Amino acid sequence: MAEKARQVKDFSFMQSTVYIEDILNHRANDGTEVTLQGWLYHKRSSGKLLFLLVRDGTGIMQCTLFKPSLDAKTVEAAEGLSQEASLTITGTVHKDDRAPGGYELQVSGVTPMGSSVDYPITPKEHGPEFLMDYRHLWLRSKNQHAILRIRHTIIKAIRDFFDNRGFTLVDTPIFTPAACEGTSTLFETDYFDTKAYLTQSGQLYAEAGAMAFGKAYCFGPTFRAEKSKTRRHLTEFWMVEPEVAFADLADNMVLAEQFLEYIVQTVLKDRAEELTTLERDTTKLENVKAPFPRVHYDEAVKILKEAGLPFEYGNDFGAPDETAISEKFDRPVIIHHYPSAVKSFYMKRDPGEPDKALAMDILAPEGYGEIVGGSQREDDYEVLLARIKEHKLPAEAFDWYLDLRRYGTVPHSGFGLGVERTVAWICGLQHVRETIPFARMIHRLKP
Template sequence: MKDHLDQEVTLEGWVRHHRKSGKIQFIVIRDGSGFCQCVMVKAEVDEALWEEARKLTTESSFRVSGVVQQNPRNQKYELLVKNLEIIHLSEPFPITPKEHGTEFLMDRRHLWFRSKRQWAVLRIRHTLVRAIRDFFDDRGFILTDSPILTPTAAEGSSTLFEVDYFDEKAFLSQSGQLYLEPAAAAFGKVYCFGPTFRAEKSKTRRHLTEFWMVEPEIAFAHLEDIMVLGEEFMKHLVQRVLENCTFELEELERDTSKLEAALEPFIRMTYTEAVEKLKGLGSDINWGEDFGGDDETMLTKEYDQPIIVHRFPKEFKAFYMEPDPEDDRVVLGMDVLAPEGYGEVIGGGERASSIDFLNDQIAKHELDPEPYQWYLDVRRYGSFPHAGFGMGLERAVAWICKLPHVRETIPYPRMLYRLKP
């Protein structure tokens, strides 16, 4: 609008709000890119046009022409209406300014994300998707798509969705990582970015059964390399949103100083140090136990910056993690925990490069070795140190937007008891 001040323009969109005040009508139009107030003055249009505009209902689609002007009181740009054409008069819109319950809104998710708040969240999600691709593409990573239908589990069979695949069983992918490791041997630096599925019967605010994950993998990289990359990556995402989503963050009333703090150096601590810290904060966690959501929340509320926790006990980490040569109780893994109580956003580390170790792990975890033989080929033919991580897009969106639940971070959320719309 600012590029067309005092010029006549035409907009097409939907009625966000319509207020009639004596001899003036105020119509807020949304066209997908933003919102604009259209001002119709009765004395400046003919009677037929005035009456036509009065028919407009919330979410009616229409075309409007007028002159762009700047409101002297709030400095916002608006449209002085010269002409208006109704394209479709909407039926009474079910979502109104009054309070609605979560189930009511989720049942109407296809309509709910027309609202300003949901519009802002999903535009920030789009910005993050572009930033993710730009980050890896600009650093020489090769996009290598991993399959969604897989014959094996990546991180344990208890959270797999099983599907019929002709005359055999298949599973919806939990992670693209196993397929990235062979790709790293071909291209050096690779990543995949797509939907993943976890059949966890969880109803927490952090879980979806279908979500998007980006996973980079780097040949000849170690734990330190991947911790540095993870920090650079998250800072890049935050910076991109701060630069490009000012209006959306304002709509969400997001305290941007909290995001700016994430541009400072991240906090680092070992799992052992984190457990001691948590005990001092009142947690009953013991060494060897995985963090619960409450533990992550407790820990992250102590710092303004994200926390990188590394060197976790091998008992609760994936079978393919490289053991720490200085302490065989732990593996060379790391998690990045977002501040403000949001917890794990990134998880990853160094992968085991020894075929003997991996065979022992497969047996220890009581996995069928046959489906993993192709994966073990990476260790048979030119084994090499390598490392990578995975970041769940929706958890990143939840933190950056400061949302109470991940269900608002994806257009059509899939949860334990939600499969539609």
């Protein structure tokens, strides 16, 4: 703890202010006078006592005023504060078990800053639609703090994982000249009198990165214009896509399972408090350790048949199918060798099973569905060109992509992980809309 305190001190840049987390983490001593700057979270009174709950983004501190021992002006200022009004408050730190967090501030002075009249979000219940309308204010509440801090940790874990393994970050473009996969509906924009589309995947560019750096990854927003209205879909979401030269499907699966294990174990270690706030049952997350079960498509179909689900061999799995399969396992499950017909043009087919692609998806437990999709890529120029034509894609748009096969082609593999679905799963949320600060959905472009 002392080590941590020193570290924070060294990086401090706010000379005049103490943060609430400093007090709660015992970095400010009992009996010292401090000044906090923050917002009023809640107010309660009991006769001559006034309790102000002040938040500053790092924590919540109960501030206590005994009215008779303060001047009238200070009391008036404190009583005039409403929910989410901003303030500067000075007082003495006291350890008190009756205070939430074990510490409170015995107030000597209050200076109101910005007023807050009729703050829309009250401490009681609200519906999701109302809260999403006030998302810019909803971010101030406790559960949203927990979710977005976990998101922050997941994103940091993603970067650390690849950075520590010698991957190079290759940022891929958001404006693209054509569909990456040719399937999804894309957002179209006017680009100096020609059409450009918002990217639905950085993968093709990440492949160029892998041929340049051996191990590369891209990480950025992606866009899908499908009119999806489910708890698993956003029109704008973040995806990380590693791509590795000389890696085959088996290597790809090992990378993906180690990656997911690292993310989940990092969150369990660094965000235990936030998971408690969200009342997440962490026993199911503790299981997330490699190796994950590997299930061939044919086996997965057998599981569905045994479960009595109506499923036609050769189709891709629907959401209820994915749930049924994932329920059979206590950790994420890797499904591989999907029928080539239901997968993208760039996925290499297995020479031993020509109707199957060297593809793999990872299904998260507890019904959270597909969080990873990946494959070994087609590395043969002629085959890839034929596949582009089969899918009726404009070959001229892919000339640069074909160059990757023309000049020193190698076997290579990669996958994409959806950040919001991962956050929803780890946090145990019902809907991905809370996993990103400002969600974009078919009926939501604001705030």
